[in-house]
Amino acid sequence: MASVDMPAHGARTVGDPYHIGHGVRQGTEISHGEGTLTSKRIVVGYGFWIFLLSDIIMFSAFFAAYAVLARQTAGGPTGAEVFDLKNVAIETVCLLLSSFTCGLASVAVEARRALWYYAAMLATFLLGAAFLFLEVREFADLIARGAGPDRSAFLSAFFTLVGCHGLHVTAGLLWLLTMMAQIFAKGFRPDILRRFLCFSLFWHALDIIWVALFTVVYLMGAGSSGAIL
Amino acid sequence: MTEEHVLHMEDTAPGDEPLAEGDVAGGIRAYLVGLGLALLLTAISFWLAGTSLVWRPAIPVALIVFAIGQMGVHLVYFLHITTAPDNTNNILALAFGVLIVFLIIGGSIWIMDHLNANMGETPPMQMSSPP
Numbered sequence: 001m002a003s004v005d006m007p008a009h010g011a012r013t014v015g016d017p018y019h020i021g022h023g024v025r026q027g028t029e030i031s032h033g034e035g036t037l038t039s040k041r042i043v044v045g046y047g048f049w050i051f052l053l054s055d056i057i058m059f060s061a062f063f064a065a066y067a068v069l070a071r072q073t074a075g076g077p078t079g080a081e082v083f084d085l086k087n088v089a090i091e092t093v094c095l096l097l098s099s100f101t102c103g104l105a106s107v108a109v110e111a112r113r114a115l116w117y118y119a120a121m122l123a124t125f126l127l128g129a130a131f132l133f134l135e136v137r138e139f140a141d142l143i144a145r146g147a148g149p150d151r152s153a154f155l156s157a158f159f160t161l162v163g164c165h166g167l168h169v170t171a172g173l174l175w176l177l178t179m180m181a182q183i184f185a186k187g188f189r190p191d192i193l194r195r196f197l198c199f200s201l202f203w204h205a206l207d208i209i210w211v212a213l214f215t216v217v218y219l220m221g222a223g224s225s226g227a228i229l
Numbered sequence: 230m231t232e233e234h235v236l237h238m239e240d241t242a243p244g245d246e247p248l249a250e251g252d253v254a255g256g257i258r259a260y261l262v263g264l265g266l267a268l269l270l271t272a273i274s275f276w277l278a279g280t281s282l283v284w285r286p287a288i289p290v291a292l293i294v295f296a297i298g299q300m301g302v303h304l305v306y307f308l309h310i311t312t313a314p315d316n317t318n319n320i321l322a323l324a325f326g327v328l329i330v331f332l333i334i335g336g337s338i339w340i341m342d343h344l345n346a347n348m349g350e351t352p353p354m355q356m357s358s359p360p
Contacts, residue, residue, distance in 0.1 A: 045242025049319055053326035060330040064337035089275055096267055103260035103307055106244070111253045201244045204307040208300050211271075215296035219278035220289055 041194055048198040052205045055168075059209055062164055063216060066157040070221065074152035079221030082147050084138070088218045091134045092210065095169075098127035099207040106200050112188050121180050124203070128173050135166050158217065165213055168206055175199050241315040244308055263306025270299040 070079065101123040108116035139159070142148060149159035179199050182192050246256065274295045277288055304310045310319055 041245075042240045042242045045244060046240070046318060046322075049243040050322055053322055056326055057329050057333065060333045064334045067334065067338050068341040085275065085278065092271055092275075093268075096264065096271065099267075099303070099307055100260055100264040103263070104257065107253055107256040107260070110256060197242060197244050201308065204244070204303060207307070208303045211296050211299050211303065215274060215292050219274055219292050222278070 041190070041197065044194045045197050045201070048201055052201060056205070056209065059161075059164065059212075062157075062161040063212065066161045066217065069153040069157040072153035074154075076152040076155065077147050079154070079158075079217070082142060082145075083218050083222035085218060085222055087134055087138055088214055091131050092214050094127045094131040094134070095207050095210050098124045098131065099204055101127065102200055102203045106196075109183075109188065109193065109196055114183065114188075117183060118180060121176060125173060125176050125180075128169055128176070128203075132166060132169055132173070135162070135169075139163070139166075162213065162217065165206070165209055168209075172199075172203055172206055175202065240318055241309075241313075243310060243316075243319045246309045259306055263302055266302045266306070267299055270295050270302065274299075 101120045105117050105120035105124060108114075108120055139162075142155075147155055149156045176199065179192075179196055182195065186192050246259070274292055277283060277291055277295070283291070304323075310316060310323065312320065
């Protein structure tokens with residue numbers, strides 16, 4: 001019990017009093033309700049993790065809608081007719097590399113190297129922006145060819161699902177610039193580091209959603225296996 | 230209780246790599262391994278989608294398997310989700326999220342398939358006979 005009441009851990013604040021998932025810990029601090037040892041970084045990171053999972057569950061609803069509507073083309077074009085897999089491959093590589101450079105930015109933050117951090121974040125921004133540019137160009141091309149979201153249920157579901165991911169990437173790019181500015185203006189302060197942790201989680205989660213997206217929408221919709229869904 | 234013991238009992242925030250303190254080269258190497266694996270799985274997926282070498286009905290299942298594998302690579306190497314005791318909370322939340330995702334997607338496809346089967350193929354402009 002001595003550890004719980006020890007005042008030596010000034011940085012650690014109250015939170016997670018039940019220590020869920022810690023069978024080894026004696027449960028006595030439950031009755032005290034004070035002075036547990038969970039740091040704010042863990043509470044913030046965990047809370048943001050819960051948000052990301054909720055966001056993924058929201059995406060799953062769009063995926064379900066797409067899976068159900070993928071064959072309802074109303075006489076309009078099918079996925080195999082409108083998808084350009086080469087474009088999708090370039091988009092995928094851009095987003096994957098941006099996830100990697102975001103990881104490098106995390107390492108730079110750990111090492112407190114400001115210059116590396118700016119370089120890695122700039123690379124992440126450029127790759128993310130390239131991804132977004134390719135996606136917007138694809139959308140504009142589809143709409144110009146009369147295959148806009150109003151053409152069929154399939155295209156409505158497609159634009160909703162892929163567009164929602166694109167909106168997330170747009171928000172992520174704005175957040176990325178904010179994080180560069182905050183490190184520049186405020187330095188490697190603990191609160192800024194927590195924000196950066198959340199940003200990197202967000203950016204990596206976007207790439208995970210894109211993996212599901214290019215597999216289910218593009219590869220299964222346009223590959224040699226034909227329209228499976 | 231020593232500081233060391235206390236640290237062992239702490240949770241780890243998702244995205245934090247607990248063992249990589251100050252080890253810049255090791256951190257970069259881990260991200261490089263993740264990038265390599267992810268690129269490999271992506272390349273296999275795109276190759277599978279365009280090939281005629283594989284039995285076609287097997288392609289969708291293979292694509293899903295490779296996608297799930299790549300998500301696992303991202304979770305482990307980019308988000309640093311592990312099976313260690315300090316990650317139990319993160320894993321439990323993830324497991325619950327995955328459960329809901331499968332319920333929503335699987336349930337929707339299941340129900341709508343049965344609805345479509347029961348409805349039969351209806352012509353889009355079928356007129357009901359006037360009373």
